[in-house]
Amino acid sequence: MDVSNQKPKVCSFCSLVCELPNDADDLDATQPWCIKRSRQGKLVPLRLANMARPTNRANRTIAIDTANTDGGQEEPIESGLRIAKQYLKRASSVLVTGRIHTVESARGAIELARRFDALIDPWDSDPASDAISAMQRGGGYSVSLGEARDRADLWIVVGDDSLLEQTPRLPSAIQRGESVPLLLLGRWSDTSIQGWKEAGFEVICIECELGQLPKRLGQLTRVGQEHCESQVGRWLLEAKYTVVLYAPSALDVDCRDLWIEALDRWVLQRNETTRAVSLSWGTLQSSFHQTCTWLTGFPGRIRFQGGNPQYDPHGNRAKDWVTRQSACAESRSKSLVVWVDDSLEELPSELLELDLPKLIIGPNQGASEPATDPATDLWLPAGIVGVTHTVHIFRGDQTVLAHVVCDSPRGSQMPSQWLKRLVP
Amino acid sequence: MRITHLKNVRIVDGIHASSKPTDLYMVGPSLARQIPDGTRIDATYDLDDQIAMAGGIDIHTHIGGGKVNLARLMWPERSAKQTDEKPWLSPLSAPVPGTWETGQRYLQMGYTTCFEPAMLPANARQSHMEMRDTPWLDTGGYVVLGNDRMLLNMIASGAGQEAINDYVAWMVASSAAMAIKVVNAGGIDAFKFNQRQLNVDEAHPALPVTPRDILWSLSTAAEELGLAHPLHVHCSNLGTPGNITSTLATLDAVEGRRIHLTHAQYHCYGSDGPHGFSSEASILADRVNRSNHISIDVGQILFGQTITLSADTMHQFANRRFASPRKVIFQDLECQAGCGLLPFRYKESQFVHGLQWSIGLELFLRVQDPTRVFLTTDHPNGGPFTGYPHLIRLLMDYDFRMSIFDRLHPDVKSVSTLPNLKREYRLDEIASITRLGPARALGLQNRGNLNPGSIADVTIYRNEDNPEKMFSSPAMVFRGGELVLRDGLILGDCQKTVLISDFQSRQDALGWGARSENRQRWQKLYGYSPWLTALSTDEFAEEGLRVEHARWHR
Numbered sequence: 001m002d003v004s005n006q007k008p009k010v011c012s013f014c015s016l017v018c019e020l021p022n023d024a025d026d027l028d029a030t031q032p033w034c035i036k037r038s039r040q041g042k043l044v045p046l047r048l049a050n051m052a053r054p055t056n057r058a059n060r061t062i063a064i065d066t067a068n069t070d071g072g073q074e075e076p077i078e079s080g081l082r083i084a085k086q087y088l089k090r091a092s093s094v095l096v097t098g099r100i101h102t103v104e105s106a107r108g109a110i111e112l113a114r115r116f117d118a119l120i121d122p123w124d125s126d127p128a129s130d131a132i133s134a135m136q137r138g139g140g141y142s143v144s145l146g147e148a149r150d151r152a153d154l155w156i157v158v159g160d161d162s163l164l165e166q167t168p169r170l171p172s173a174i175q176r177g178e179s180v181p182l183l184l185l186g187r188w189s190d191t192s193i194q195g196w197k198e199a200g201f202e203v204i205c206i207e208c209e210l211g212q213l214p215k216r217l218g219q220l221t222r223v224g225q226e227h228c229e230s231q232v233g234r235w236l237l238e239a240k241y242t243v244v245l246y247a248p249s250a251l252d253v254d255c256r257d258l259w260i261e262a263l264d265r266w267v268l269q270r271n272e273t274t275r276a277v278s279l280s281w282g283t284l285q286s287s288f289h290q291t292c293t294w295l296t297g298f299p300g301r302i303r304f305q306g307g308n309p310q311y312d313p314h315g316n317r318a319k320d321w322v323t324r325q326s327a328c329a330e331s332r333s334k335s336l337v338v339w340v341d342d343s344l345e346e347l348p349s350e351l352l353e354l355d356l357p358k359l360i361i362g363p364n365q366g367a368s369e370p371a372t373d374p375a376t377d378l379w380l381p382a383g384i385v386g387v388t389h390t391v392h393i394f395r396g397d398q399t400v401l402a403h404v405v406c407d408s409p410r411g412s413q414m415p416s417q418w419l420k421r422l423v424p
Numbered sequence: 425m426r427i428t429h430l431k432n433v434r435i436v437d438g439i440h441a442s443s444k445p446t447d448l449y450m451v452g453p454s455l456a457r458q459i460p461d462g463t464r465i466d467a468t469y470d471l472d473d474q475i476a477m478a479g480g481i482d483i484h485t486h487i488g489g490g491k492v493n494l495a496r497l498m499w500p501e502r503s504a505k506q507t508d509e510k511p512w513l514s515p516l517s518a519p520v521p522g523t524w525e526t527g528q529r530y531l532q533m534g535y536t537t538c539f540e541p542a543m544l545p546a547n548a549r550q551s552h553m554e555m556r557d558t559p560w561l562d563t564g565g566y567v568v569l570g571n572d573r574m575l576l577n578m579i580a581s582g583a584g585q586e587a588i589n590d591y592v593a594w595m596v597a598s599s600a601a602m603a604i605k606v607v608n609a610g611g612i613d614a615f616k617f618n619q620r621q622l623n624v625d626e627a628h629p630a631l632p633v634t635p636r637d638i639l640w641s642l643s644t645a646a647e648e649l650g651l652a653h654p655l656h657v658h659c660s661n662l663g664t665p666g667n668i669t670s671t672l673a674t675l676d677a678v679e680g681r682r683i684h685l686t687h688a689q690y691h692c693y694g695s696d697g698p699h700g701f702s703s704e705a706s707i708l709a710d711r712v713n714r715s716n717h718i719s720i721d722v723g724q725i726l727f728g729q730t731i732t733l734s735a736d737t738m739h740q741f742a743n744r745r746f747a748s749p750r751k752v753i754f755q756d757l758e759c760q761a762g763c764g765l766l767p768f769r770y771k772e773s774q775f776v777h778g779l780q781w782s783i784g785l786e787l788f789l790r791v792q793d794p795t796r797v798f799l800t801t802d803h804p805n806g807g808p809f810t811g812y813p814h815l816i817r818l819l820m821d822y823d824f825r826m827s828i829f830d831r832l833h834p835d836v837k838s839v840s841t842l843p844n845l846k847r848e849y850r851l852d853e854i855a856s857i858t859r860l861g862p863a864r865a866l867g868l869q870n871r872g873n874l875n876p877g878s879i880a881d882v883t884i885y886r887n888e889d890n891p892e893k894m895f896s897s898p899a900m901v902f903r904g905g906e907l908v909l910r911d912g913l914i915l916g917d918c919q920k921t922v923l924i925s926d927f928q929s930r931q932d933a934l935g936w937g938a939r940s941e942n943r944q945r946w947q948k949l950y951g952y953s954p955w956l957t958a959l960s961t962d963e964f965a966e967e968g969l970r971v972e973h974a975r976w977h978r
Contacts, residue, residue, distance in 0.1 A: 006938055006955045019952055103553060136498055139751040139765075146546065146758040146950045150573070151616055173951060240618065268752070271741070275618050277756055293493050294554045297522035298500060311500055390966070392553065399490060399758055400957055401549040 012386030015396035091336035094118035097318040101284035101342035102391040106291035108419030121318040127248035130257040140264030143277035144399035154239035155182040163250040171199030214262035247281040383412030425452040429468040438860035450880040450905035479536025479881030483862040488554030491763035495520040527559040534883030534898040540565040546758040548599035564923035567599040570606035573759040580631040592645040594936035598958035603653035607735040609635035615738040624673040643678035652867030652974035654682030662739040666695035668704035687723025687802040689784035709790030721798040724784035726807030740764025778832035789845040794856035813895035819849040867974040880905035926973035
């Protein structure tokens, strides 16, 4: 049995890692996909499809046509590596950060950080870090996507429209083909509510401030037991398998870690008599946290000292590191930010505005190119995850690790390949 | 081909009982007892009567997969007892350390092959990835079945054994597994329907299926497919007083087919005595002694802090009040199983913990055949694998055993029969419970022994009076004929191998996932095709791993 013929094409642009139809030209128009086929025939994330592409390339960016490296153009890669190694050698304080979405890039980034006694923390790690902190303090009862899809007889979806912006196909992915009650809590637009309904759910939306929600859920449960005349009360009372769905990255609450901890407490408590679970939906960055955990024992926010990881979830935050280093003129010149990027998104403006040397390893196709500072920045262009190279990516529930196979590698360097060659 | 000569070495592997020093050669990656005269030898080590054993094999240790990573995540604190002088003698940095530390510490005890016993099919790729990142160890995993809704539906609808065999073959092949593990057959799924207990002949709350049906179907599938390792069973009623009844019922359910009972210590409890908790180790050991088709690993507990992790959410949830410190994590997973994690501290002064310690040792000492009882702590559940040298000393030294027994809760001393068991394990028996026996149970003929032609994974131990010291720090470890460790210090990397069960219809097994009716059923249940989570051996090659197939030698 030739397994390779059976492997599905997998979309690597959002954390649902959906299987694509065999012919991507036949993307079902009735389904909300987060990708589309561009006029050049490439698959591109929908949210980037209309983005204008600036044409100026920074002077010190090493422009390598990695697609043609087999044709004797190896020199630019070597020269890029040589300069990058000089940057690393010169730096006395290194931050490894970025948007690290694959197991391969995570391995490479962690190894680089280990060898240079660097601090490593993904750029937008606050949501994941808060969820991890809550779990480390109190635990919880969670569920994977497939289980929730099959067993849920009541969904409580908490958050706002940004959940669907991040993962447009989520409603159809959790629908098992029959009408299931779904309670939408938070701030949802009519379009989003309609999206949940069209996926086949029986929806009640209650607009509310989320801050007090875990407490309110406890009250609602008690009210449901005593006064089951309301529809919501009846749903809560009759549910035998309640799933609370939220994404830490789409939660607009103060003290997110405490909020998640309180919600998890409610879920655990509910299991004393019935069944209830939470589905905390992670971003593509989950792949970094998982890989970092198995390699080092910690989920990120670590600083290596003598090759040993020191975990400090508050002290080792990437954004705090750049603030500290930027504040001191002496530190600035000896610092280096290594930015590893598996996404096709623009570099964040707060990174570009930093007055610190940067080594950027990321794609050079399909998205705007970084307006880096020609005096200090170096950019090593990489291919596109799942399009020009094969990678492993975790689904947002962190249960399924997808093998995203690229059919036609175009010779571009993966971030992990750059990283491997940067390690002494 | 590199040739290494181990001169004046005493071979102890459970098969050969050399009373005087002899020669052992490593020719490339294989062992030899002699080589042609005049052959160039690259390295010679005169070992002065030191002991050579095969590389250790841990048949049941949680080293990779979702719940293992959760355990790492839930315990960010680090042990303060690390010593710089001989770090390999320090406690682990955490109950479940990262992959690098795991590989390093196993190698530093002379272990070279380990098996993750609970791979969820949907999560098998992650399990293998983690094991790939565990250096110096060859690895394999057992796929968890018996709570997967697709199988339960098949049994409930009377699909027939042939159809079940095809499905099981697909699950084993697509998970790249060594064996089938069943955890609390049907119980994990029953808990998802809010049932809190499930005995062997009790029906699932939503389906007309009993654990007995599941055990029968899976043991039959393992036998008829010819899997290298028998059905690997975590019984119903884990840790519950009186569970010896369901354990014996489990053994009956397989009707004489091969069965491996895992962490047996947790499954041979009575409900007598002042605390309603007693040992029935003698009953289980007697059953094992009378039945050649049964093997066990013990799951010995060791006193101290650990994290318990199991797919058995039903019983982990029931035990949540014992979590220390007070935090618990549970998951329901992908219509296939679940997991539950509880930090736990085993205390000498606590009656139940003391009796559990004594029950585990009873099992070791009462089972007569050392190739059918294997040394495990069910890492990290009973304690960390780094406690093995201590456990070996407990087995080899009666006085040492009793010195610890004397410290236990007074009621343990009044009910336990441990003092009457004067048996002390010999070195060859230690080789059997840590190498030869696990290898045979796993169908690995070329591992676990020092026969000519076997893999040149060799551990050299110094002769020491104190077995704990001896097994904590081997003089040398060779992997595939290469010296990778000397006096605790790691010298180099080695080629890693992933071990997979071969079986008669392996080539056809993956065809199951290509048939349209199966694809549709899978898609309906999971929302994705069977191939999204299926592993191919090409993936191991991409990761630089060698693949070795194990076979059942009937």
